[in-house]
Amino acid sequence: xxxxxxxxxxxxxxxxxxxxxxxxxxxxxxxxxxxxxxxxxxxxxxxxxxxxxxxxxxxxxxxxxxxxxxxxxxxxxxxxxxxxxxxxxxxxxxxxxxxxxxxxxxxxxxxxxxxxxxxxxxxxxxxxxxxxxxxxxxxxxxxxxxxxxxxxxxxxxxxxxxxxxxxxxxxxxxxxxxxxxxxxxxxxxxxxxxxxxxxxxxxxxxxxxxxxxxxxxxxxxxxxxxxxxxxxxxxxxxxxxxxxxxxxxxxxxxxxxxxxxxxxxxxxxxxxxxxxxxxxxxxxxxxxxxxxxxxxxxxxxxxxxxxxxxxxxxxxxxxxxxxxxxxxxxxxxxxxxxxxxxxxxxxxxxxxxxxxxxxxxxxxxxxxxxxxxxxxxxxxxxxxxxxxxxxxxxxxxxxxxxxxxxxxxxxxxxxxxxxxxxxxxxxxxxxxxxxxxxxxxxxxxxxxxxxxxxxxxxxxxxxxxxxxxxxxxxxxxxxxxxxxxxxxxx
Amino acid sequence: xxxxxxxxxxxxxxxxxxxxxxxxxxxxxxxxxxxxxxxxxxxxxxxxxxxxxxxxxxxxxxxxxxxxxxxxxxxxxxxxxxxxxxxxxxxxxxxxxxxxxxxxxxxxxxxxxxxxxxxxxxxxxxxxxxxxxxxxxxxxxxxxxxxxxxxxxxxxxxxxxxxxxxxxxxxxxxxxxxxxxxxxxxxxxxxxxxxxxxxxxxxxxxxxxxxxxxxxxx
Numbered sequence: 001x002x003x004x005x006x007x008x009x010x011x012x013x014x015x016x017x018x019x020x021x022x023x024x025x026x027x028x029x030x031x032x033x034x035x036x037x038x039x040x041x042x043x044x045x046x047x048x049x050x051x052x053x054x055x056x057x058x059x060x061x062x063x064x065x066x067x068x069x070x071x072x073x074x075x076x077x078x079x080x081x082x083x084x085x086x087x088x089x090x091x092x093x094x095x096x097x098x099x100x101x102x103x104x105x106x107x108x109x110x111x112x113x114x115x116x117x118x119x120x121x122x123x124x125x126x127x128x129x130x131x132x133x134x135x136x137x138x139x140x141x142x143x144x145x146x147x148x149x150x151x152x153x154x155x156x157x158x159x160x161x162x163x164x165x166x167x168x169x170x171x172x173x174x175x176x177x178x179x180x181x182x183x184x185x186x187x188x189x190x191x192x193x194x195x196x197x198x199x200x201x202x203x204x205x206x207x208x209x210x211x212x213x214x215x216x217x218x219x220x221x222x223x224x225x226x227x228x229x230x231x232x233x234x235x236x237x238x239x240x241x242x243x244x245x246x247x248x249x250x251x252x253x254x255x256x257x258x259x260x261x262x263x264x265x266x267x268x269x270x271x272x273x274x275x276x277x278x279x280x281x282x283x284x285x286x287x288x289x290x291x292x293x294x295x296x297x298x299x300x301x302x303x304x305x306x307x308x309x310x311x312x313x314x315x316x317x318x319x320x321x322x323x324x325x326x327x328x329x330x331x332x333x334x335x336x337x338x339x340x341x342x343x344x345x346x347x348x349x350x351x352x353x354x355x356x357x358x359x360x361x362x363x364x365x366x367x368x369x370x371x372x373x374x375x376x377x378x379x380x381x382x383x384x385x386x387x388x389x390x391x392x393x394x395x396x397x398x399x400x401x402x403x404x405x406x407x408x409x410x411x412x413x414x415x416x417x418x419x420x421x422x423x424x425x426x427x428x429x430x431x432x433x434x435x436x437x438x439x440x441x442x443x444x445x446x447x448x449x450x451x452x453x454x455x456x457x458x459x460x461x462x463x464x465x466x467x468x469x470x471x472x473x474x475x476x477x478x479x480x481x482x483x484x485x486x487x488x489x490x
Numbered sequence: 491x492x493x494x495x496x497x498x499x500x501x502x503x504x505x506x507x508x509x510x511x512x513x514x515x516x517x518x519x520x521x522x523x524x525x526x527x528x529x530x531x532x533x534x535x536x537x538x539x540x541x542x543x544x545x546x547x548x549x550x551x552x553x554x555x556x557x558x559x560x561x562x563x564x565x566x567x568x569x570x571x572x573x574x575x576x577x578x579x580x581x582x583x584x585x586x587x588x589x590x591x592x593x594x595x596x597x598x599x600x601x602x603x604x605x606x607x608x609x610x611x612x613x614x615x616x617x618x619x620x621x622x623x624x625x626x627x628x629x630x631x632x633x634x635x636x637x638x639x640x641x642x643x644x645x646x647x648x649x650x651x652x653x654x655x656x657x658x659x660x661x662x663x664x665x666x667x668x669x670x671x672x673x674x675x676x677x678x679x680x681x682x683x684x685x686x687x688x689x690x691x692x693x694x695x696x697x698x699x700x701x702x703x704x705x706x707x708x
Contacts, residue, residue: 143683152706158640158703173627205610207609208611
């Protein structure tokens with residue numbers, strides 16, 4: 001099934017260039033996503049049976065375990081949602097004259113190239129190749145960020161490619177130090193091979209490993225949007241077309257976080273405790289949440305605001321991984337899943353809002369309930385969900401993380417986190433609430449939903465996050481437990 | 491063998507200082523070309539050595555690719571890009587050059603200090619090759635923030651990549667073959683995309699000075 005998973009997106013890119021009409025492109029896109037979801041489902045089943053899936057003939061290129069399969073499932077499911085949403089979204093763009101069939105081909109092929117690089121980053125077992133794939137995600141998505149070619153979009157794309165390329169280059173230096181620390185331990189066929197590194201973790205050179213971890217955290221942290229390396233993120237998320245913002249926020253950030261978690265597992269295993277890594281990760285995580293809390297209040301652009309909220313949630317995941325107890329890592333991974341689905345739903349909803357009102361400014365939008373009945377309701381409930389209100393799923397995982405922190409007797413960090421989450425919730429409500437009511441709606445805007453497939457997708461996602469908030473399916477729990485075991489060991 | 495490598499690592503550091511002292515965009519593209527030639531030479535020497543001792547050809551192949559991509563193609567691409575967008579000469583740096591050079595000296599001292607304090611790297615003798623190559627990375631990073639032109643940032647990025655490549659050669663005798671190839675391909679694609687974006691920036695902003703690109707804030 002791994003063969004299918006990795007070849008389908010490439011095949012889709014080739015087919016986009018062969019296709020003649022826009023209908024064909026839509027069909028190819030949705031079909032490819034459906035096939036990927038099926039393939040991922042089968043792989044997940046295999047991993048639930050055995051502990052991992054490895055194709056020896058592929059050398060370094062295929063090994064998946066519970067940790068990577070969780071992130072992969074997020075990638076393919078959000079990929080499917082985005083591709084269905086894109087059908088309606090792109091049709092509207094064409095109707096408004098913002099897009100041609102040729103540009104649509106570019107959009108779709110870059111989108112699938114992006115999904116391919118993400119999947120590659122998750123399936124390889126060599127950290128060097130994982131680095132190449134993560135750098136390639138930047139390259140595939142850079143033109144998507146600047147897709148509308150406006151002044152601001154170009155600025156965002158330039159910032160994105162420069163900051164992320166340099167950040168990732170620093171991670172490469174860290175990877176070199178990582179290999180340096182294992183020079184006397186591993187033989188040359190095992191270099192940068194993370195299962196081998198985990199097995200020999202205690203023999204690695206400590207001081208070099210510390211240096212390696214800091215460089216890798218800075219590098220992948222840039223890509224994951226952790227403060228203070230987050231500066232590209234609000235720009236890129238606000239300027240990209242909404243379905244692409246969805247992919248970046250729901251998929252890309254997790255991919256980088258996955259890289260960090262892998263390294264954390266090696267370093268902590270090597271030192272036998274999480275003191276060194278924990279301190280840094282908790283500090284970076286708190287800083288990210290603080291940054292989000294400060295900037296959310298001053299936002300005038302609703303997509304930018306959601307981007308800051310992504311920084312916040314990446315910070316929470318970093319804190320959860322930093323504490324490194326079974327419960328906190330469980331909470332962190334669960335939070336990764338829940339944040340991805342909730343934030344995807346919100347970004348897709350902004351796609352509908354943006355197409356209706358043609359502005360990203362919060363102050364120019366009013367009467368959302370009247371103009372977009374379904375999107376408006378989903379957006380409002382989504383805001384409550386992302387702010388951490390029960391019964392939605394983000395609340396469930398935040399509770400797990402916070403109770404794990406209190407279990408560790410760290411009342412300062414726990415209390416601070418609760419306070420910051422409350423501030424952020426207030427910020428979300430205060431800044432965005434005026435969008436929903438109000439009567440002074442411009443006359444030329446006609447009420448009613450335009451993107452029917454898109455509305456179905458976001459309503460489905462709302463149902464999903466509500467159910468996930470009330471109970472976690474057994475399979476998912478087993479999968480996360482397996483992943484926790486991989487990260488913590490034992 | 492070690493003498494040649496020591497000499498080349500020092501020359502690479504010198505090339506970074508020359509780069510910092512360059513005033514015009516055209517001249518720092520040339521300096522970058524010279525530096526890449528040094529990297530290729532270094533790869534070649536290590537490649538011949540590994541061929542003679544173990545019969546491996548992979549490092550030699552990497553060396554040839556470095557010549558093709560970093561010495562020939564990328565400088566050509568940058569020159570072509572610059573020729574199309576340069577219609578007036580502007581002051582290109584934020585601080586004056588002597589100050590930049592002094593800061594670079596501090597960067598080298600800093601690297602020497604950090605690497606000599608790290609127990610795994612300093613095994614009795616301080617590894618000067620690594621000090622030089624890590625300094626090269628940091629000077630590349632500093633170069634990026636010291637120049638105004640978008641092309642300066644691309645060159646800075648490439649110097650960082652050169653530094654990382656050389657660090658990998660000195661510290662761990664090069665990355666695995668397939669990883670090296672992948673990294674070089676990534677750099678190639680990255681530079682092509684950045685070059686295309688420079689055109690768009692020039693179109694939209696009427697200049698490629700990055701200090702004018704500041705609409706998005708907060």
